[in-house]
Amino acid sequence: MIQIKDLSFKYGNKEVLNHISMNLEAGKIYGLLGENGAGKTTLLKIIGGLQKPYCGECLVCNEIPFQRNPSFLSRIYYLPEETEYIQNDCSAFDYAKLNAPFYPKFDWEKFHTILKEFDLDGSKKLNKLSHGQTKKAAISFAVATNVDLLLLDEPSNGLDIPSKTTFRRIMAEYCLDTTCTLISTHQVRDLENLIDPIIILDNHAVLLNESLERISEKLCFTLEISVPTDALYAEPTLGGYLCVRRNEYGHESRVNIEALFNATMQNKTSIYELFKNA
Amino acid sequence: MENNTFQVDRFWKLVVRNLKSLKKYWVQSTLIIAGFPLLFFLINISPMRMIIDLEERTSFMFTMVGILMIISPFMLFFNYNHPKKGFTEVMLGASVLEKYLVMQLACLIFIPLTTVMIFCAMDSLLALLIPFFYNGFVIKEIWQRPIDWQEITFELLFLQAILFFNLLFVRKKVLKTIGVFILTTIVIITAMVITVTIWKSSGSLELVNIEFSLSERGLFDINANDHPLVVLLMVTRIFIQVIVPPAFVIGSYFILKNKRY
Secondary structure, three states: OEEEEEEEEEEOOEEEEEEEEEEEOOOOEEEEEEOOOOOHHHHHHHHOOOOOOOEEEEEEOOEOHHHOOHHHHOOEEEEOOOOOOOOOOOEHHHHHHHHHHHOOOOOHHHHHHHHHHOOOOOOOEHHHOOHHHHHHHHHHHHHHOOOOEEEEEOOOOOOOHHHHHHHHHHHHHHOOOOOEEEEEOOOHHHHOOOOEOEEEEEOOEEEEEEOHHHHHHHEEEEEEOOOOOOOOEEEEEOOEEEEEEEOOOOOOOOOOHHHHHHHHHHOHHHHHHHHHOO | OOOOOOOHHHHHHHHHHHHHHOHHHHHHHHHHHHHHHHHHHHHHOEOOEOOEOHHHHHHHHHHHHHHHHHHHHHHHOOOOOOOOOOHHHHOOOOOHHHHHHHHHHHHHHHHHHHHHHHHHHHHHHHHHHOHHHEOOOHHHHHHHOOOOHHHHHHHHHHHHHHHHHHHHOOOOHHHHHHHHHHHHHHHHHHHHHHHHHHHHHHOOOOOOOOOOOHHHOOOOOOOOOOOHHHHHHHHHHHHHHHHHHHHHHHHHHHHHHHOOO
């Protein structure tokens, strides 16, 4: 679906992405993690055709995104973090009526169902809704487009706690098997049990791009009474310490994405080497 | 294989989308334009003057059409290149050419046509309701009036310039555009003054009284025995009317095609 090869990007002289390479496949929901300024949004914009790479190659569905061909644009949907892009003097239904004709696989039934699941009145004007409610309308539209590539930038920002649960359910239930979804987020807990594989961007490069299965093969996440000497990362929690260690004995454990992210940030070289050599 | 440059059905979908999405604008401008004939009536009526002249009403309408057409890019497509608000437009599944043509269509055809239609309808209504103040209908007069190509050319030039600057500038675009116009005028006048001064000091320009009017001459109507000042003015006009508008058209398309968000 997406082939990125040796891609670099600069804002003026400031390097944002440095020779990154990765392949993303259809039917998966990728979690794109990284600290502030790591280049997550920039990467989404390059994939969505809103920015042009400084050098290197980015192909989406065998097309160059920045050419913004209709054949490409009708197959992707980019949901930015801010909802300012939505014309807000109309209702969610009106917005969908205006824009749905440009997405050949748009599913009206799905759109109505998702709005209902979010408990949102689609006939209300968007400028009468709160930021969170506008975001829900935007998510409903994005998922109902049934595009091949869905790019979501911090989708859970601004959603209340029940809506975050609904969002996870909607993504798991309504995203097509043919869709590749790429979600950039800081709120990893909001998206636990949803995103797999995990991509971690750091120092403008890809530090990790692995499935949860592979991560749990290489690392184990355990609760210990004290911090083991071989722990890559440990954080105090109720009942002891949540530790991340190399999985040398084939233990089965559930990947804690937040702990994984922190462990990766604290042990960049060893984590990179661990997965590189695997 | 999908045609990524132009497709009639895709273009039509975009036209319909634009008309629908600007619904609020159309309603507002209809009300404003409908107020123009009434405003003209109220300004001009007095005990000394009991007839609202047909010629003046028609001129007023054409002036309004020109003004609305020229500023229409700001009214209709103000947020098109906004780093956040412009996403919806740029991500729509249509080609850059189609999006650009819709812009031109809205500013060149829809706006003038709607203005003329609404103005004429309101003028006719007033002329029917209070016929003693009116000496005819604007809707009838517009067909008998000679077309002023000179004026149309300048309006088109300004429209293309506004369209270009609306896409070029992201913030404070109205102020910046006005600034550019003022600056350009100063530069052109200064350049002409400098040229004339140099000619005069080198002795190659003989200053005589010239009976000359640009509007009486065709665009390329330069004669071999014309005074150098006349030639200078004619060449400047050719540059402004022939070279500059296509440059703005190409420039706007180029900005749309390469805009980064």
